[in-house]
Amino acid sequence: MNTQMRRAAVAVAAGAMAVSLAACGSAKESGGSSDSSASSAKKGDAIKVGLLLPENQTARYEKFDKPLIEKKVAELTNNKGTVVYANAKQDASTQNQQVDTMITNKVDVLIVDAVDAAAIKSSVQKAKDAGIPVVAYDRLAQGPISGYTSFDNKTVGKTQGEALLQALGSKAKSGKIVMMNGSVTDPNAAQFKAGAHEVLDGKVNVGKEYDTKEWKPENANANMEAAISALGKKNIIGVYSANDGMAGGIITALKAAGIKVPVTGQDAELAGVQRILAGEQFMSVYKPYAPEADAAAELAVALAQGKSLDTVAKDKVDSPTDKQIPSLLVPVTSLTKDNIKDTVVKDGLYTVQDICTPAYAAACKKAGLQ
Numbered sequence: 001m002n003t004q005m006r007r008a009a010v011a012v013a014a015g016a017m018a019v020s021l022a023a024c025g026s027a028k029e030s031g032g033s034s035d036s037s038a039s040s041a042k043k044g045d046a047i048k049v050g051l052l053l054p055e056n057q058t059a060r061y062e063k064f065d066k067p068l069i070e071k072k073v074a075e076l077t078n079n080k081g082t083v084v085y086a087n088a089k090q091d092a093s094t095q096n097q098q099v100d101t102m103i104t105n106k107v108d109v110l111i112v113d114a115v116d117a118a119a120i121k122s123s124v125q126k127a128k129d130a131g132i133p134v135v136a137y138d139r140l141a142q143g144p145i146s147g148y149t150s151f152d153n154k155t156v157g158k159t160q161g162e163a164l165l166q167a168l169g170s171k172a173k174s175g176k177i178v179m180m181n182g183s184v185t186d187p188n189a190a191q192f193k194a195g196a197h198e199v200l201d202g203k204v205n206v207g208k209e210y211d212t213k214e215w216k217p218e219n220a221n222a223n224m225e226a227a228i229s230a231l232g233k234k235n236i237i238g239v240y241s242a243n244d245g246m247a248g249g250i251i252t253a254l255k256a257a258g259i260k261v262p263v264t265g266q267d268a269e270l271a272g273v274q275r276i277l278a279g280e281q282f283m284s285v286y287k288p289y290a291p292e293a294d295a296a297a298e299l300a301v302a303l304a305q306g307k308s309l310d311t312v313a314k315d316k317v318d319s320p321t322d323k324q325i326p327s328l329l330v331p332v333t334s335l336t337k338d339n340i341k342d343t344v345v346k347d348g349l350y351t352v353q354d355i356c357t358p359a360y361a362a363a364c365k366k367a368g369l370q
């Protein structure tokens with residue numbers, strides 16, 4: 001077996017998206033043409049992938065995204081590729097410095113989940129000028145990126161809005177809802193917000209709405225306290241929260257005021273799933289991280305090796321600075337009490353034991369989770 005075939009065989013075992021990419025590579029080789037760039041011939045499998053994630057207060061990044069990307073890069077490179085990792089802890093200038101360090105360390109390709117999609121633009125350009133292609137991960141970074149992988153983020157917002165309407169039922173206009181959006185530096189937050197408004201506008205009364213600085217749960221908590229004193233606790237009938245981390249801060253404020261109303265979320269964080277079981281949070285949005293992370297690894301490895309992105313990047317998106325960016329947008333699912341088993345448990349994110357700790361044992365039994 002030559003290296004290409006071995007790579008294809010590993011990819012076959014690794015899943016459908018990997019299959020198509022590897023098949024594309026091997027078809028090219030068997031057709032007699034070699035890899036399209038000279039650098040890839042030099043690099044082969046021993047590539048260095050720089051991975052920059054935006055923060056670590058949200059559980060997904062270091063619990064799922066990072067290990068999944070590392071695993072896929074290893075699979076696609078016969079364990080020869082390495083991932084160099086840094087987390088910006090929500091600081092855009094730290095992230096720009098991290099890009100500089102990655103350039104100095106001569107990574108072959110960068111995967112970047114931007115803290116601030118506009119502030120990262122000059123760094124993306126710098127990387128490109130140094131011959132390092134950039135894959136934007138989850139958030140659409142500005143500047144000359146080579147590929148993008150994320151979820152359908154407008155649909156995330158719509159899914160949250162629809163679930164809130166469902167929870168409110170005929171009472172949707174009987175009081176005020178509070179909307180807690182994400183950070184203005186994150187283009188996803190704008191899409192979640194737009195999707196939610198598309199569904200909610202005209203069907204509910206929005207009493208207060210906030211863009212939450214840095215996506216921080218403590219900021220969401222403070223904003224919720226302010227909303228409660230401004231609107232009065234009897235008038236609040238529901239809260240749109242853009243993610244689970246913020247839902248945690250919001251629910252703490254609601255509980256302290258003795259308010260129990262439907263709250264949305266996103267990310268299917270373990271704490272969020274447990275709050276859903278306990279009836280404290282109405283829903284979350286389950287975004288399967290593996291297909292997103294796998295696609296990012298496949299795009300990065302293909303770019304480093306000078307191969308086509310076509311079989312992975314089936315979509316095209318436009319950023320404020322660039323058009324027709326090869327992309328893959330993964331679909332999402334609304335997560336409520338009813339489908340915990342069919343989503344996060346089935347896909348192996350958590351075991352029933354992870355979720356059903358003693359504090360949640362009764363709720364688990366009631367929901368048929370045992």
Ligand code: BGC
Pocket residue numbers: 055058060138139182186188189215243244266267
């Ligand atoms: C991600 C969410 C995450 C949020 C805060 C968004 O860009 O898509 O999954 O909860 O950032 O980090």
